[in-house]
Amino acid sequence: MKNSSVSYQAAKEELKRAVDIVELIGQFVQLRKAGQNFLGLCPFHSEKVPSFTVSPSKQMFHCFGCKKGGDIFAFWMAYHHVSFPQAMRDLAERYHVSLPTGTLGPLEKAKFELNEALLEINEIAAQYFHQLLKSSAKGEPGRRYFARRAIPAEIIDEFRLGYAPKAWDGLIKFLKSKKADLEKARQAGLIIAKEKGGYYDRFRDRVMFPIFNMRGQVVGFGGRVLDDSLPKYLNTPETPVFHKGKLLYGLHASYQAIRKSGCAVIVEGYTDFLALRKNGFHEAVATLGTALTREHIRRLKGYAREAIVVFDPDTAGKSAAMGSLSYFLDEGLPARVALLPGNEDPDSFVNKKGVVAFQGLLENSVPMFDFFIDRKLSEKTDYIENRVDLLKEIIPVLSELRNSAQRSLYTRRLSEKLGIAESALIEELEKWGRQRSWTARQNDLVEKVTASKAKRKDDLFLLNLLVNYPHITQRVINQDFRLLLSDPAVIQIFDSLAEMHAKEGPLPAAEVMDRLEAEDAKERLREAMLMAPFCDDNEVELALAEFEDRIQKIKILEAKKKALKKGDIEGLAKIPKLIRERWG
Numbered sequence: 018m019k020n021s022s023v024s025y026q027a028a029k030e031e032l033k034r035a036v037d038i039v040e041l042i043g044q045f046v047q048l049r050k051a052g053q054n055f056l057g058l059c060p061f062h063s064e065k066v067p068s069f070t071v072s073p074s075k076q077m078f079h080c081f082g083c084k085k086g087g088d089i090f091a092f093w094m095a096y097h098h099v100s101f102p103q104a105m106r107d108l109a110e111r112y113h114v115s116l117p118t119g120t121l122g123p124l125e126k127a128k129f130e131l132n133e134a135l136l137e138i139n140e141i142a143a144q145y146f147h148q149l150l151k152s153s154a155k156g157e158p159g160r161r162y163f164a165r166r167a168i169p170a171e172i173i174d175e176f177r178l179g180y181a182p183k184a185w186d187g188l189i190k191f192l193k194s195k196k197a198d199l200e201k202a203r204q205a206g207l208i209i210a211k212e213k214g215g216y217y218d219r220f221r222d223r224v225m226f227p228i229f230n231m232r233g234q235v236v237g238f239g240g241r242v243l244d245d246s247l248p249k250y251l252n253t254p255e256t257p258v259f260h261k262g263k264l265l266y267g268l269h270a271s272y273q274a275i276r277k278s279g280c281a282v283i284v285e286g287y288t289d290f291l292a293l294r295k296n297g298f299h300e301a302v303a304t305l306g307t308a309l310t311r312e313h314i315r316r317l318k319g320y321a322r323e324a325i326v327v328f329d330p331d332t333a334g335k336s337a338a339m340g341s342l343s344y345f346l347d348e349g350l351p352a353r354v355a356l357l358p359g360n361e362d363p364d365s366f367v368n369k370k371g372v373v374a375f376q377g378l379l380e381n382s383v384p385m386f387d388f389f390i391d392r393k394l395s396e397k398t399d400y401i402e403n404r405v406d407l408l409k410e411i412i413p414v415l416s417e418l419r420n421s422a423q424r425s426l427y428t429r430r431l432s433e434k435l436g437i438a439e440s441a442l443i444e445e446l447e448k449w450g451r452q453r454s455w456t457a458r459q460n461d462l463v464e465k466v467t468a469s470k471a472k473r474k475d476d477l478f479l480l481n482l483l484v485n486y487p488h489i490t491q492r493v494i495n496q497d498f499r500l501l502l503s504d505p506a507v508i509q510i511f512d513s514l515a516e517m518h519a520k521e522g523p524l525p526a527a528e529v530m531d532r533l534e535a536e537d538a539k540e541r542l543r544e545a546m547l548m549a550p551f552c553d554d555n556e557v558e559l560a561l562a563e564f565e566d567r568i569q570k571i572k573i574l575e576a577k578k579k580a581l582k583k584g585d586i587e588g589l590a591k592i593p594k595l596i597r598e599r600w601g
C-alpha cells in the first residue's frame with residue numbers, strides 16, 4: 018500500500034501471519050485438497066471445473082481461469098466488494114489484531130469513511146425500528162402484524178425485525194437526537210430529500226426487515242406494508258453498501274447449515290424465510306424481491322452443491338424460475354424446483370403443515386430443466402407451434418452447456434419430452450454451435466496474433482525456476498536470460514528482480530510480488546508461484562544449461578546478423594569458431 022505508515026504495514030504483516038488463507042477462503046468457497054494446494058470453483062467467474070487455487074504454504078490464491086488472485090486482502094476486497102482499508106478493518110476485527118489509524122490515500126479514505134458512515138447510520142436506524150416494535154406504543158401495528166404471522170420473539174430478536182411508524186419524520190427525529198448526519202442517512206436510502214429543502218422518512222407504517230451482509234452488518238432494509246396497499250415491499254435503493262442483485266436474505270445465518278447439508282433452498286420473501294427458520298429449517302435464503310441473478314447463484318455455489326427453488330404456483334413465480342435456468346446451467350449448480358400446492362406460499366404452507374411436510378415437498382422437487390420444458394409445453398394450446406417455440410428457446414440454453422455428458426443427457430430428455438428424434442436435436446445444436454463458435458474462433462485468432470504461445474512457455478518456465486530455486490537468481494541475471502523472454506509482464510518482473518537483487522541481495526518471491534506495480538506482472542508471478550515446480554532439484558542444472566545454450570545461440574545469431582549487415586568479413590569469419598568452441 019502506498020502512503021501507509023510503518024505501523025499500518027506492521028499490522029498488515031501481523032494479519033497475514035494470523036490468518037490462514039485456506040481457512041478464510043474456505044468459509045466462502047468449497048475447497049478440496051489437491052496436492053499441496055486447495056482447489057475450488059472460482060467465485061469470480063463462471064466455471065464448472067475448478068481452477069481456483071489456494072496455496073497454504075504461499076498464503077495466496079489464484080484463479081487460472083480468470084486470473085484473479087492475491088493474498089487474504091485481495092480476496093476479501095474482491096469477494097465483499099470493499100476497499101483495502103475496509104478489508105484490513107474487517108480482518109483485524111475477525112482475527113483480533115489491533116489496527117493503528119494509518120494514513121490513507123484521499124480517495125480510499127473518502128470511500129472507506131462513506132461506507133463506514135452508511136453502515137453506522139443503518140445500524141442506528143435498525144435499533145430505532147427494532148426498539149419501536151419491541152417496546153413503544155407506536156409499535157403496536159407492527160406487533161400485531163408479526164403476531165398474526167406467528168413470528169416468535171426469538172426470531173424478532175435474532176433478525177432484528179422492526180417497525181417504521183406512520184409518520185413523515187419518525188426516523189428523522191431519532192437521527193437528530195443521535196446527532197446523526199442526515200445527508201448520510203439520505204445516501205443510505207433511509208430518508209428522501211424534499212424539493213424545497215429538508216427530508217422525509219422513506220419507510221412509513223411498514224414492518225422492517227434489516228438486510229445483513231455476510232459479516233452480519235445491516236446494509237439496508239426491506240419494508241412491508243401491513244395491509245394490501247402497494248407497493249407491498251419497499252427496499253433500500255442501491256447504495257455503496259447495498260446491492261440487491263448480490264445479496265441473499267438470511268445467508269449470513271444459514272450458510273453453515275447449507276454447507277453441512279449441501280443444499281440451499283431459495284424462497285421468495287423475508288416472511289417465507291423466517292417462517293421456515295422458526296420451524297427449525299435452517300437451509301433457506303430469500304431473494305430481495307428480485308429475480309435470481311448470476312451473482313446470487315455464484316455466491317451460493319460457495320456453500321451448496323445443489324439448490325432447490327421454491328415457488329408458489331402463480332405465473333410470476335414460474336417465469337422467475339425459468340429466467341434463472343440458464344444461470345444455473347451456466348454456473349454448473351444443479352437446480353430443482355419445488356412447487357407449492359394451491360394458493361400456498363412457503364410461509365403459510367410450513368405454518369399449516371409443518372416442516373416435515375415441507376421437506377416432503379423438497380423431496381418431490383423436479384429438475385429445473387424438466388420444469389422449464391413442461392411449463393413451456395403447457396403454455397399454448399397449439400402443440401406444433403409450441404414445440405417450435407420451445408426449441409428456439411431451449412437450443413441456445415442447451416448449447417451453453419459445456420459439460421458434454423450433461424448436454425447429451427438433457428438432449429435425450431428433451432427428445433423424449435417433445436417426441437423429436439435425438440439425432441435431429443443434435444443437428445440443431447450443432448448448427449447453433451457453429452454460429453456461436455464464430456466469436457470463439459475470432460478470439461482464438463486475436464490470441465494467436467498477440468502472443469506466440471510456445472515462446473511464452475519459456476517465460477513461465479524460467480519464472481517457475483526462479484521462484485522455486487531462488488539460489489540461481491544471480492546466475493540467471495548474469496547470463497542475459499532476458500534475451501529468451503517475450504512476455505512484457507515477465508520482462509518487467511525480471512528487470513525488477515534484477516534491480517532489487519543488485520541492491521538488496523536475495524528476496525523471497527512474495528516480497529518481490531508486493532513491490533510489483535503492474536497487475537499483469539503480479540498475475541504472472543502468482544501463477545509461477547502456485548504451479549508445481551517444473552523440474553526437480555537435480556534437474557535444475559540441466560534446465561539452466563539448456564537455457565544458457567539457447568542464449569548463446571541467440572547471441573551468435575545476432576552477431577552474425579550484425580556482421581552481415583555491416584559487411585564485417587572479419588566478424589563473420591569468427592562465427593564458426595564461436596560455434597565450435599561452444600558445441601564442439
Ligand SMILES: [Zn+2]
Binds near residue numbers: 059062069080082
Ligand atoms: Zn476465476
